[in-house]
Amino acid sequence: MRIGILTSGGDCPGINATIRGVCKTAINHYGMEVYGIHSGFQGLIDNDMEPLTEKSMSGLLNLGGTILGTSREKPFKKRPASSTSEDKPALIAKNINSMQLDCIVCIGGNGTQKSAAKMAAMGINVVSVPKTIDNDVWGTDLSFGFDTAVSIATDAIDRLHSTASAHKRVMVIEVMGHKAGWIALYSGMAGGGDVILLPELPYNIHNIGNTIMNRLKKGKPYSIVVVGEGIATDPEGKKRAGEYIAQEIEYETGFETRETVLGYIQRGGSPTSFDRNLATRMGGHATELIATGRFGRMVSLCGDAITSVPLEEVGGKLKLVPEDHDLIVEGRKMGICFG
Numbered sequence: 001m002r003i004g005i006l007t008s009g010g011d012c013p014g015i016n017a018t019i020r021g022v023c024k025t026a027i028n029h030y031g032m033e034v035y036g037i038h039s040g041f042q043g044l045i046d047n048d049m050e051p052l053t054e055k056s057m058s059g060l061l062n063l064g065g066t067i068l069g070t071s072r073e074k075p076f077k078k079r080p081a082s083s084t085s086e087d088k089p090a091l092i093a094k095n096i097n098s099m100q101l102d103c104i105v106c107i108g109g110n111g112t113q114k115s116a117a118k119m120a121a122m123g124i125n126v127v128s129v130p131k132t133i134d135n136d137v138w139g140t141d142l143s144f145g146f147d148t149a150v151s152i153a154t155d156a157i158d159r160l161h162s163t164a165s166a167h168k169r170v171m172v173i174e175v176m177g178h179k180a181g182w183i184a185l186y187s188g189m190a191g192g193g194d195v196i197l198l199p200e201l202p203y204n205i206h207n208i209g210n211t212i213m214n215r216l217k218k219g220k221p222y223s224i225v226v227v228g229e230g231i232a233t234d235p236e237g238k239k240r241a242g243e244y245i246a247q248e249i250e251y252e253t254g255f256e257t258r259e260t261v262l263g264y265i266q267r268g269g270s271p272t273s274f275d276r277n278l279a280t281r282m283g284g285h286a287t288e289l290i291a292t293g294r295f296g297r298m299v300s301l302c303g304d305a306i307t308s309v310p311l312e313e314v315g316g317k318l319k320l321v322p323e324d325h326d327l328i329v330e331g332r333k334m335g336i337c338f339g
């Protein structure tokens with residue numbers, strides 16, 4: 001068989017380990033040929049690909065980013081009626097045919113899963129792997145990249161504790177996650193946040209203020225507030241989540257408050273050992289799906305087992321933090337404010 005592999009959407013730690021898992025299994029175990037497609041779906045549209053060999057897999061396990069490059073190209077996005085450019089899905093089908101690719105492996109987040117499902121619906125053989133630091137892809141318990149992002153954010157929160165306490169300040173840290181609060185919840189709890197705000201839960205600035213003032217009464221004149229980037233902010237939505245919350249806390253409590261936006265550091269660099277192994281398992285499983293002809297599926301982690309789910313069930317859904325997540329329930333009992 002001859003397969004193509006692409007990486008699409010925002011990058012995250014563990015993509016290269018997945019490429020390695022797919023390719024090494026395909027080449028060494030199944031004797032398949034593998035083509036690396038450049039810059040996500042753009043490479044399929046432009047027929048921009050290169051053969052990958054066992055040698056090109058060296059040094060990938062701990063390498064951040066993606067050796068194939070990525071883009072946010074969405075080939076199935078509706079074209080304006082006036083557009084004269086060639087139909088992208090048709091170009092994709094033509095290029096896959098001319099390259100004689102038997103299957104395309106799509107590694108990506110929610111947008112990628114949606115495009116992969118549409119390609120499968122056109123009759124193209126597709127297998128996908130979920131990838132995002134946000135952990136919001138529906139149909140898998142975890143996606144690789146999340147553990148690395150949480151450990152980077154936790155380290156940042158640890159570092160904020162000492163400067164918060166030295167200056168008797170409130171430190172607000174904004175973490176990524178898009179519309180989901182997974183990174184805020186896991187890093188906030190692991191880093192000992194006093195207030196943790198998730199997009200999934202409403203918040204009240206008086207509750208937040210009370211938590212901070214109660215800490216002061218107990219002899220703790222500093223607090224750490226962890227904010228998911230997707231929380232609701234000012235009515236015009238012009239301010240970043242962290243900036244808005246820091247300002248509101250200062251008005252509410254009179255405490256000197258500073259904000260930190262952690263940003264892209266969360267998704268750069270080397271994956272944790274957990275993410276390397278998850279990426280390796282998922283990559284290997286993607287190749288198994290191809291070898292056994294089970295197309296139109298997304299690899300997923302269910303409990304401790306690697307399995308897969310039909311792609312048409314995944315597209316267009318988001319996996320959000322449930323209100324009754326045990327970290328929230330136990331955290332509330334410990335006195336942590338979730339809004």
Ligand code: F6P
Binds near residue numbers: 011012133134178
């Ligand atoms: O990869 C996910 C994510 O990091 C989100 O948390 C964030 O909102 C988004 O990507 C920003 O990425 P970009 O600027 O590349 O669109």
